[in-house]
Structures are given as structure tokens and as C-alpha cells.
Amino acid sequence: MAKNQQIQLVTFQLSGEEYGVDILRIHEIKRLKEIGITHVPRAPEFVEGVINLRGDVIPVIDLGKRFDLENKKVDKETRIIVVKQEDKFIGLLVDRVNEVLNVDKEAIDEPPREISQVNSFFISGIARYNERLVIVLDIGNILSPRENEELAKIAR
Amino acid sequence: MSAKVLVVDDASFMRLNLKNILESEGFEIIGEGTNGQEAVQLYQAEKPDVVTMDITMPEMDGLAAMEEIMEMDPQAKVIMVSAMGQETYIKKAIMSGAKNFIVKPFKKEKIIETLNKVLAS
Amino acid sequence: MENIDFEKFKKLFLQEADEQLEIMEKAVMQLEENGEEREIIDEFFRMAHSLKGSAGSMGYTPIANLTHEMENVLDKLRNSPGILSDDIIDLLFISLDTLKHLRENVEKGLPETENPEIDHLLQRFGEITSKDSEKKETDIDKKIYLTSQELKNLKEKNQEKNVFFICFELIHQKEMQSMVAFLVLNNLKDEGEIIKTYPPHLDEVEGDLPFFSMLICTEKQTDEISRVIGQSLENEEFKIYTLEDIENGKSGEYFQEVKESFSQRGESRESIRVDIEKVDQLMKLVGELVIDKERLLEISKGIKANSRDNLEAQALLQTIPHVDFIATELHESVMDIRMYPVGSIFKRFPRLVRDISRQTGKDVKLKFSGEDTELDRTILQEVFDPLVHLVRNAIDHGIETPDRREKEGKPSQGLLALNAWQEENNIIIEVKDDGAGVDPEKIKSRALEKGLITAKEGEEMDSESLLELILEPGFSTSETVNDLSGRGVGMDVVRTNIEKLDGEVEITSQPGEGTSIKIVLPLTLAIVQALMVREKGNDYAIPLSAIFETILVNKNNRREVIKTVKSREVVTWREQVIPLIRLGEFFQLGNSHEEGFLIIGGVKGRMVAIMVEGVIGEQEIVVKSLGDFMGKDKLFGEIPGISGATIKGNGEVALILDIQGILKSFKKGGDSVERQSTGC
Known part of the structure; x- marks a missing residue:
């Protein structure tokens, strides 16, 4: 019974904070060094570029830039988390992938307005795990264009 | 004015046969070639009105000879003489400019008709 | 595994059979009501033929047998007009009921049993079709088939030229008849364009060929063509028919105008249905192969320079061009599989047109042509929305109300045509109406007003480029509702979408007579x-x-x-x-x-x-x-x-x-x- 109430979060590091994404959303995790990213001119700044994922061309988003966070330099820990959203694959560039956590659903709270540096538009909840707080991301909103984000801000 | 014909065939029987038929109808045989090379040389020397060209011959075959003649004289009128089963050669010849073809063994009327047609064109 | 596949096929078969039976039933009713109508018979025949084919390949023999006989009787109706009787209608109705019954059995998985009713039906069909059916069979085989659309295109595209249908019969020449055909064909190729031949690949046939025919499009006249043919034929018969002869049915039994894809029947093809996802997957793999092939070609350039003496390298270099060739061929074959008939999106329009007509108080008749024109599936999907937009515009702003049409001396019912055809490497889809049309002068003044062009530019533009202004963003706004500007609403979006597909939009219009908007699309994009x-x-x-x-x-x-x-x-x-x-x-x-x-x-x-x-x-x-x-x-x-x-x-x-x-x-x-x- 309790097991049914759990979800598995893949957690990663971004500018010092810990974030999580439902493991069911994740397709694979790649080392940045393994792939060449092609720059897309005139795309929004947070678009790192596009990569070839077994024949599909998919975008890679720099999550740090997306959230207007301080950017950590690319190093050997930098990873691309490939997530699936409405049949589309998208790569998320993160500072470091931490681990997989089994979190009770009950331990995930509604996102408070100003919990982190990140615009709550992108957050679906805050997970408590022992002493840690993990920010659970809303993949759908991360992938929506800037305008929607602005709209969401106004709505608030 | 009788038309000048060049007869090319490696078999002397066939040349004789054609010669008899054609001469009896008033054609003038201006040369007989026994292979492709001779055919080309004779054509150059005699400028016949029409050529009957056997396909299978030693040295140079009829197809190659016809092609060389066509190259020398794009207006040349060459009739291919072929045995059954040489469709592929005939097709090639027609595509390279042969005006018509006759199938061996042939009838006298067929030969005369074909020659007259080709000469009239 | 086999069973799963079979179940899948069976499901498909049943689905299709439902559609086919429904269309056939409608057809019998129409035949009963309107008598022999060629289009209906053709449609009916096609459905029976498809059902026969799929039933045959699934092993449902009774269905195949019965549809085969239906096909025969329909073919007879086609070839001998005037023989439709109540008897035949009855028989067709009963057969359809029986087919439905058989279909149920298939669905329930009941075994095929002896069915005296079917035997009886088959016998009755046999009685109707037995008379001189043998002759008919061979005659059908000798026909050149041309679809109505092909015939129409032929006429429209070659108004300056002549189209001749020529039949040959070799009576005297008995040897290598195919070579005579080849000679004639070769000579005629110099005079014009050979459009179709019987047999289909006339230049590849060998052996006996007492009868052959061809359709040629030429600038020459009959006597000239006749003379050219005469040069290669001795005492053999041939007949030349003109396009009018064909249309007046004088070309006899060797030429047949058919509707839609029936023309393929002569080549007796078999087909299977494949899940489109599998085809997409195949396409993706071929795409990767093409990429690797390019890479191989690149690598081989390097090897060429460095390793003249290495035998293995040389062998590799010889293999790579072949891989190149195979990859290209494979790509083309897969592209071919991805082709879909335009009709698959056309058929979504009748409902839409009816709805829009009702909303706008217009009376519109929708016509199609070229539904079997094929286009890459991806492009086809992308083209639907723009087409909807064009159709909506045509009814909303093009076609006038019945009252107004009558005042202007037009039939009160407006005509909207969706046409498709192929021109070289392009597919063209046309939305054509006989409505009010667009006046270039009005466009000019509006474009000036909107500041889209300067007065000087306006002077220099011909009516064609003026019409194209409709496609410019900002030409029209939604606050204006008159016919002229309304026509342009969202047209820039249509153009943008089509251009994304590497296509173009072309407009022609005659004020008072109607508008034609053509979407010109590449055959394939991938x-x-x-x-x-x-x-x-x-x-x-x-x-x-x-x-x-x-x-x-x-x-x-x-x-x-x-x-x-x-x-x-x-x-x-x-x-x-x-x-x-x-x-x-x-x-x-x-x-x-x-x-x-x-x-x-x-x-x-x-x-x-x-x-x-x-x-x-x-x-x-x-x-x-x-x-x-x-x-x-x-x-x-x-x-x-x-x-x-x-x-x-x-x-x-x-x-x-x-x-x-x-x-x-x-x-x-x-x-x-x-x-x-x-x-x-």
C-alpha cells in the first residue's frame, strides 16, 4: 500500500540547489562530452542547441539559464537529461546528476510562492526527504515558450 | 534510276540469294561485304542508297558496322537482316537509327516491299 | 506469432469489408433508382474487386467466389449497356445480403460450411455472364485504360497539339511481331510523346504481338502520322483515332476511360496494408543509412588517395559505390510506399462544406477530381489545414448567395472543386470556385491604402502580382468584412504553411467568374x-x-x-x-x-x-x-x-x-x- 504511494525522483544539482524529475519522464542521461551540440542561432538564450538522438533532432535546454540562475561552467560532471514530453524528446543540461530517491507522495507539498530562486511557474512541488528539500520540476512548463511564462507572472 | 544497294552478309549463299532477288527487281548491287569492316569501307567508297546488313558476322558485327555508318552519314538507310531470336540486337539497331529489319528466312515480296518503303522515306 | 498477425489482418479485413459493403449497397440502390450509371458501376466494380482480393488472400473462398461473379456481371454491364434488369438488381441485393452473412461468420470465426444458397447464386450469375464472356475477357485485356482526370489533363495541357489513339493489327508479319511494334514505337517517338501503350511496356515485349496500341500526343496531323507509320509497316492494318473519336466512343473497345485508380486493374497488382508507423520507422532507418552512406563516400575519398597498393582497400572502394546505389534505390522505394492518395484528405471535405454552406446560407456543390493523385504522407498531413482555410474562404467570400447568383445570371448553386494532379515533380492541389472572383484593381487600391505598395509599384504590377498581394501579411484585417478583403483573411498563414513545405501558392481569378487557388507542392521532402x-x-x-x-x-x-x-x-x-x-x-x-x-x-x-x-x-x-x-x-x-x-x-x-x-x-x-x- 505504502509502496503505491511513492514516486521515484531522479535528482540533480543546479546552482547549488537540488531538483528532481519523475523517473518515468526520463528517457536517458548522457554525458555532455559524448555529444556535439549544434548552436541554433537566434533561438532564446536558454536553448543550448540541438543534438542527434539516434536519428531524431532534439533541443537541449540549459536549465540554469532557463531559471535565470548563476551558471556553473561545463565540466566533466555536466549531464544532459533526456526527458519525454508529449511524444517529444528534450535534453536538459544540468550541473550534476545525484541519485534516484524514493519519495512518498505525501511528502511532496504544493509549491510555495517564493521558496527558491526559481520561478514557481516551473515547479510542481517540494519533496521532503529526510533533511533534504528537493524541488520537483514541471517539465511541461519548462518547455513552453517564454511568453507563457510572462503570462503566468502577470496572472500571479 | 535504279537504287544502289550494298549487301552485307558473311554467308555467300545469303548474299547470292539477296542479289538475285534484288537484281530481278531492277536494283543495282554496288557492293557485297562479308563482315562489318568491309561494310563500312564499301559504304564510304560507294555511297549506296540502302544497305542490307546481317547481324552476326566475324570481325565486326552488323550492329557495330551500322553504328559506324550512321556516324559517317546520319542519313544512311540501313536495313538489318536478322535471324529469329535476335530481338535485343534489333532493338539496339533501331534505337541507333536502323530504318527497318527483315527476318531470315524471308520472302521475296517482303524484301522488295521493305526496301521500297525505306527508300521512299 | 502467426496467429496474432492473422488476427490483425482479420480485423483489417473486417473493417474494410464493412466500408466496401456499405458502398456497394449504396451503389445497388442508385442503380435501381437511376439505371445504368457508369460511375456507379465502376465504383461498385472496384469495391467488389477489392473485397475479392482481400477475401482471396485471407482464404475466405466463398466471399471471393461470390464477389468474383459480381465483378463479372458488373463488367458485363459496363461492356454491354442496356442489359441492366430487375433480375440483376435482385441478384446483386441478395448477393450483398449473403456477403454480409458470410462476413459475420468470419468475424465469429465460424467455419465455412457448404452453402447451397451461394452455389445457387453463383449459378445464376453464371447464366447472365456466360454468353460470349470469353471474348470479353480477351478484349478487356487489350485495352488502354486512362482515367477521366488523365484524359482531362491531356486535353487541357495539349490544346495546341493532337492526341491520337492508334491501334495496330499485324496480319501478314508473323515473325518477331514485337520488333515491328518496337520499330513503329521508335519512329513515332520522334514525332511526339507516347503517353500510354498496350501492352504497357511495349518496348520491352518480345515475341508474338498481333495487336498493340498507343496513345500519342503530337504536333503533327493524322496524314503525317499515318505516313510515318507506313514507313515501317508493310500491308498491315492500323487505325488512328482522334481525341474526339475517343470521346464519342468511336475508338471502339480498345480504349477505355475509367474513373480513378481502376486503371491499375490491367496490371493486376496485389497489395497489403501496413501500419504507417512501421513505414515511418523504415523511413527513419533508410534516412540513417543515407547518412552513413554519405559518410562512407567521404571516407573512401581519403582511402583512395592513401592506399593504391592495398588490395582490401581497393575492394572496399569498389563496394562503396554499390552501397551508394542500393541506398538510393531503397530510399526511392520507401518514399514510394509513403505516398498516399490525396483523396484520403478530400473525403473529409463534404461534411465541412455542407456545414459552412449552411452557416453562410450558400448553396454549394462540391466536386473532386484526381483523388488518387499521391503525395508524401507527411506533406499531406500538413496540407489539410491550409486547404480547410481555402475552402472556408471560397464558400464564405467567394461563392455568392443563391439570390445574388441568380441576379447575375449564374446557376443558384455554386460550384466548388477540389482538384489534384501531378505536373513533373510537383503535385498541385487546386481549390476552385465559380464565385464572385477578385478584382485586381480593388486589391491595388486596398494595398495602397494599407501601405503595402507605393503608387509607383502599383502602376508597374500586373494583375497576377496584384493578386499575390492577398497573400501578404497585413493585407487584410478582420474588421473589414467585404468580399474582397475577407478573401485575404489568414491567407498569409496559408502561404507560410505551404512555403514551409517548400511549396507555393498561386492565385488566378476573374471578377464575376470565380477564383482558383493552387497549392504547388514538391512530391516528397524527406x-x-x-x-x-x-x-x-x-x-x-x-x-x-x-x-x-x-x-x-x-x-x-x-x-x-x-x-x-x-x-x-x-x-x-x-x-x-x-x-x-x-x-x-x-x-x-x-x-x-x-x-x-x-x-x-x-x-x-x-x-x-x-x-x-x-x-x-x-x-x-x-x-x-x-x-x-x-x-x-x-x-x-x-x-x-x-x-x-x-x-x-x-x-x-x-x-x-x-x-x-x-x-x-x-x-x-x-x-x-x-x-x-x-x-x-
């Missing part, structure tokens, strides 16, 4: 020839279809080639002055360079010179859409100048440049381009 160029460490692909020339720019010729006019850089090419765009600046990649290559490109007469650092070479590229991410309200937003992406030999992505988009963005935002260059 793989194109492109030139790979490099700028600031990035590779870009430019489709060759948009490139005219590549010019090297270095220290020596720089000043001659690139000039500055009114503070804008231009290039003179073949006496045209064309704007220069530096790719690096256009894409905001950094400082410009003074040496490199000019890619002279253009679309629809508008030219541009694009300056890049390097040219890598030509290669086949597989086009990958970025449509999921690029565009308004999408992740990347709109990115002018990029139409998609491709994967290079090394596995990395290269973006595909969109010359049209660059031109557009340059025209629209010429200033911004300038600003960028001063900013660098």
Missing part, C-alpha cells in the same frame, strides 16, 4: 541534395534547388564583387544587383570576414547572395523537421532563415538554411540587418 557550408564553426545545409552559383571571394576580387550601394552591400551577378547577406551577421554569430564564398541563391525570381566562410561540398541530406520546437508559441520561437535540420556524417546536427525565409526577413527587417552589421 531527402534532398544540398550544399554544405561553414560559418563560425557551424555547418549549414542549403538545398541545391535554391542555389544558382557559388563564387569565391578573396583579397583580389573582393572589391570587384562586393559593392556598397546606399550603405548596403550588394553583388552584381549576371547583370542583376542583388543584396548581400553575411550569414554570420544574419545569425548574430560574430564579426564578419572579408574572404569566403558567395552563395548566389534565390526563390521565385528574388535573389540573394549569402556570404559564408567555407564551402564543404554537395551531399544528400535527410531533412528532419524542427516543427515541434520552431515557430510562433514554440520553444525556440520563430527563427527566420532556418527550415529544419539534418544529421551530418559525423553524427552531429547541421541546420538547413531557408533561402526564402532569409529573403523575407531581409525584406521585412532590412533595417535590422543593417543595425546588426553596425553593431558588430
Whole structure:
């Protein structure tokens, strides 16, 4: 019974904070060094570029830039988390992938307005795990264009 | 004015046969070639009105000879003489400019008709 | 495994059978009501034929047998007009009921049992068709089939020329008849275009061929054609029919106009249904193969230079061209599988047209032609929305109300036609109405009013280019509701969508008589020839279809080639002055360079010179859409100048440049381009 109430979060590091994404959303995790990213001119700044994922061309988003966070330099820990959203694959560039956590659903709270540096538009909840707080991301909103984000801000 | 014909065939029987038929109808045989090379040389020397060209011959075959003649004289009128089963050669010849073809063994009327047609064109 | 597959096929079969039975039932009712109507009989026949085919391949013999007999009787109706009787109608009704019953049994998985009813039916059919059926069979086999659309296109495209249908019968010549045909064919090829022949591949037939026929389109007259044929035929019979003869049915039994894809019957094809996802997967794999093939070709260049003496390397070099060939062939075959009939989207329109007509109080008759014209599946999907828009516009703003039509002396019912056909490498889909049409003069004044053109430009434009203004963004606004401007609502969106598919929109219109809007589309998109160029460490692909020339720019010729006019850089090419765009600046990649290559490109007469650092070479590229991410309200937003992406030999992505988009963005935002260059 309790097991049914759990979800598995893949957690990663971004500018010092810990974030999580439902493991069911994740397709694979790649080392940045393994792939060449092609720059897309005139795309929004947070678009790192596009990569070839077994024949599909998919975008890679720099999550740090997306959230207007301080950017950590690319190093050997930098990873691309490939997530699936409405049949589309998208790569998320993160500072470091931490681990997989089994979190009770009950331990995930509604996102408070100003919990982190990140615009709550992108957050679906805050997970408590022992002493840690993990920010659970809303993949759908991360992938929506800037305008929607602005709209969401106004709505608030 | 009788038309000048060049007869090319490696078999002397066939040349004789054609010669008899054609001469009896008033054609003038201006040369007989026994292979492709001779055919080309004779054509150059005699400028016949029409050529009957056997396909299978030693040295140079009829197809190659016809092609060389066509190259020398794009207006040349060459009739291919072929045995059954040489469709592929005939097709090639027609595509390279042969005006018509006759199938061996042939009838006298067929030969005369074909020659007259080709000469009239 | 086999069982699962069989179940899948069975499900498909049942689905299709339902459709077929429904259409057949409708057809019998129409036959009963209206008598012998050729179109209905053809449709009926086609359905029976399809059902027979699928039942046969599934092993449902009773269904196959019964449909076979139905086919025969329908064929007889077709060939001997006037024999339709109540008896036959009855028989057809009973057969359909029996077929339905048999279909139920299939669904329930009941075994086939002896069925005296079927035997009885078969016998009755046999009685009707037995008379001289043997002769009919052979005659059918000798026909040239041409669809109504093909015939119509033939007429329209060749108004200046003659179309002849020529039948030959060889009576005297008994040997190598096929060679006589070949000779005639070869001679006639010099006189015009051979459109179709019986037998279909006349130039490949060998052996006996007492009868053959051909359809030729020529500038010559009958006597001239007759003379040419005479040169290669001795005492043999041939008949020449003109197009009018054909239409008046004088061409006899050897020529047949048919509806839609029935023409394929003569070639007796078999087909299977395949899940489209599997085809897409196949296409994807072929795409990867093409990429690897390009990579292999690249590698082989290196090997060639370095290893003359290495036997294995030489063997490899001999194998690679073959791989190249096979990959290309494979690609073409798969593309062919992806082709879908336009009819698959046309059939969604009757309902739509009825609804819009009702809303707008118009009376509209919808007609189709060319439904079996095929188009790449991806393109077909993308073209539906623009078509809906065009159809909506045509009814809403083109076709007048019944009252007004009557006042203007037109039939009160308006006509809306969706036509499709192929022209060389393009597929054309036309939305045509007989409504009010568009007046170029009114467009001119409106465009002036909107500031889209200057008075001087307006003077110089012909009516065609004036009509094209409808497609410009900002031509029309929703607050104006008169016929003229309403016609333009959203037309720029239509154009943008079609241009994304590498297509074009063409408008012709006669005030008072109607409007035709043609969507001209490429046959297929997925793989194109492109030139790979490099700028600031990035590779870009430019489709060759948009490139005219590549010019090297270095220290020596720089000043001659690139000039500055009114503070804008231009290039003179073949006496045209064309704007220069530096790719690096256009894409905001950094400082410009003074040496490199000019890619002279253009679309629809508008030219541009694009300056890049390097040219890598030509290669086949597989086009990958970025449509999921690029565009308004999408992740990347709109990115002018990029139409998609491709994967290079090394596995990395290269973006595909969109010359049209660059031109557009340059025209629209010429200033911004300038600003960028001063900013660098």
C-alpha cells in the first residue's frame, strides 16, 4: 500500500540547489562530452542547441539559464537529461546528476510562492526527504515558450 | 534510276540469294561485304542508297558496322537482316537509327516491299 | 506469432469489408433508382474487386467466389449497356445480403460450411455472364485504360497539339511481331510523346504481338502520322483515332476511360496494408543509412588517395559505390510506399462544406477530381489545414448567395472543386470556385491604402502580382468584412504553411467568374541534395534547388564583387544587383570576414547572395523537421532563415538554411540587418 504511494525522483544539482524529475519522464542521461551540440542561432538564450538522438533532432535546454540562475561552467560532471514530453524528446543540461530517491507522495507539498530562486511557474512541488528539500520540476512548463511564462507572472 | 544497294552478309549463299532477288527487281548491287569492316569501307567508297546488313558476322558485327555508318552519314538507310531470336540486337539497331529489319528466312515480296518503303522515306 | 498477425489482418479485413459493403449497397440502390450509371458501376466494380482480393488472400473462398461473379456481371454491364434488369438488381441485393452473412461468420470465426444458397447464386450469375464472356475477357485485356482526370489533363495541357489513339493489327508479319511494334514505337517517338501503350511496356515485349496500341500526343496531323507509320509497316492494318473519336466512343473497345485508380486493374497488382508507423520507422532507418552512406563516400575519398597498393582497400572502394546505389534505390522505394492518395484528405471535405454552406446560407456543390493523385504522407498531413482555410474562404467570400447568383445570371448553386494532379515533380492541389472572383484593381487600391505598395509599384504590377498581394501579411484585417478583403483573411498563414513545405501558392481569378487557388507542392521532402557550408564553426545545409552559383571571394576580387550601394552591400551577378547577406551577421554569430564564398541563391525570381566562410561540398541530406520546437508559441520561437535540420556524417546536427525565409526577413527587417552589421 505504502509502496503505491511513492514516486521515484531522479535528482540533480543546479546552482547549488537540488531538483528532481519523475523517473518515468526520463528517457536517458548522457554525458555532455559524448555529444556535439549544434548552436541554433537566434533561438532564446536558454536553448543550448540541438543534438542527434539516434536519428531524431532534439533541443537541449540549459536549465540554469532557463531559471535565470548563476551558471556553473561545463565540466566533466555536466549531464544532459533526456526527458519525454508529449511524444517529444528534450535534453536538459544540468550541473550534476545525484541519485534516484524514493519519495512518498505525501511528502511532496504544493509549491510555495517564493521558496527558491526559481520561478514557481516551473515547479510542481517540494519533496521532503529526510533533511533534504528537493524541488520537483514541471517539465511541461519548462518547455513552453517564454511568453507563457510572462503570462503566468502577470496572472500571479 | 535504279537504287544502289550494298549487301552485307558473311554467308555467300545469303548474299547470292539477296542479289538475285534484288537484281530481278531492277536494283543495282554496288557492293557485297562479308563482315562489318568491309561494310563500312564499301559504304564510304560507294555511297549506296540502302544497305542490307546481317547481324552476326566475324570481325565486326552488323550492329557495330551500322553504328559506324550512321556516324559517317546520319542519313544512311540501313536495313538489318536478322535471324529469329535476335530481338535485343534489333532493338539496339533501331534505337541507333536502323530504318527497318527483315527476318531470315524471308520472302521475296517482303524484301522488295521493305526496301521500297525505306527508300521512299 | 502467426496467429496474432492473422488476427490483425482479420480485423483489417473486417473493417474494410464493412466500408466496401456499405458502398456497394449504396451503389445497388442508385442503380435501381437511376439505371445504368457508369460511375456507379465502376465504383461498385472496384469495391467488389477489392473485397475479392482481400477475401482471396485471407482464404475466405466463398466471399471471393461470390464477389468474383459480381465483378463479372458488373463488367458485363459496363461492356454491354442496356442489359441492366430487375433480375440483376435482385441478384446483386441478395448477393450483398449473403456477403454480409458470410462476413459475420468470419468475424465469429465460424467455419465455412457448404452453402447451397451461394452455389445457387453463383449459378445464376453464371447464366447472365456466360454468353460470349470469353471474348470479353480477351478484349478487356487489350485495352488502354486512362482515367477521366488523365484524359482531362491531356486535353487541357495539349490544346495546341493532337492526341491520337492508334491501334495496330499485324496480319501478314508473323515473325518477331514485337520488333515491328518496337520499330513503329521508335519512329513515332520522334514525332511526339507516347503517353500510354498496350501492352504497357511495349518496348520491352518480345515475341508474338498481333495487336498493340498507343496513345500519342503530337504536333503533327493524322496524314503525317499515318505516313510515318507506313514507313515501317508493310500491308498491315492500323487505325488512328482522334481525341474526339475517343470521346464519342468511336475508338471502339480498345480504349477505355475509367474513373480513378481502376486503371491499375490491367496490371493486376496485389497489395497489403501496413501500419504507417512501421513505414515511418523504415523511413527513419533508410534516412540513417543515407547518412552513413554519405559518410562512407567521404571516407573512401581519403582511402583512395592513401592506399593504391592495398588490395582490401581497393575492394572496399569498389563496394562503396554499390552501397551508394542500393541506398538510393531503397530510399526511392520507401518514399514510394509513403505516398498516399490525396483523396484520403478530400473525403473529409463534404461534411465541412455542407456545414459552412449552411452557416453562410450558400448553396454549394462540391466536386473532386484526381483523388488518387499521391503525395508524401507527411506533406499531406500538413496540407489539410491550409486547404480547410481555402475552402472556408471560397464558400464564405467567394461563392455568392443563391439570390445574388441568380441576379447575375449564374446557376443558384455554386460550384466548388477540389482538384489534384501531378505536373513533373510537383503535385498541385487546386481549390476552385465559380464565385464572385477578385478584382485586381480593388486589391491595388486596398494595398495602397494599407501601405503595402507605393503608387509607383502599383502602376508597374500586373494583375497576377496584384493578386499575390492577398497573400501578404497585413493585407487584410478582420474588421473589414467585404468580399474582397475577407478573401485575404489568414491567407498569409496559408502561404507560410505551404512555403514551409517548400511549396507555393498561386492565385488566378476573374471578377464575376470565380477564383482558383493552387497549392504547388514538391512530391516528397524527406531527402534532398544540398550544399554544405561553414560559418563560425557551424555547418549549414542549403538545398541545391535554391542555389544558382557559388563564387569565391578573396583579397583580389573582393572589391570587384562586393559593392556598397546606399550603405548596403550588394553583388552584381549576371547583370542583376542583388543584396548581400553575411550569414554570420544574419545569425548574430560574430564579426564578419572579408574572404569566403558567395552563395548566389534565390526563390521565385528574388535573389540573394549569402556570404559564408567555407564551402564543404554537395551531399544528400535527410531533412528532419524542427516543427515541434520552431515557430510562433514554440520553444525556440520563430527563427527566420532556418527550415529544419539534418544529421551530418559525423553524427552531429547541421541546420538547413531557408533561402526564402532569409529573403523575407531581409525584406521585412532590412533595417535590422543593417543595425546588426553596425553593431558588430
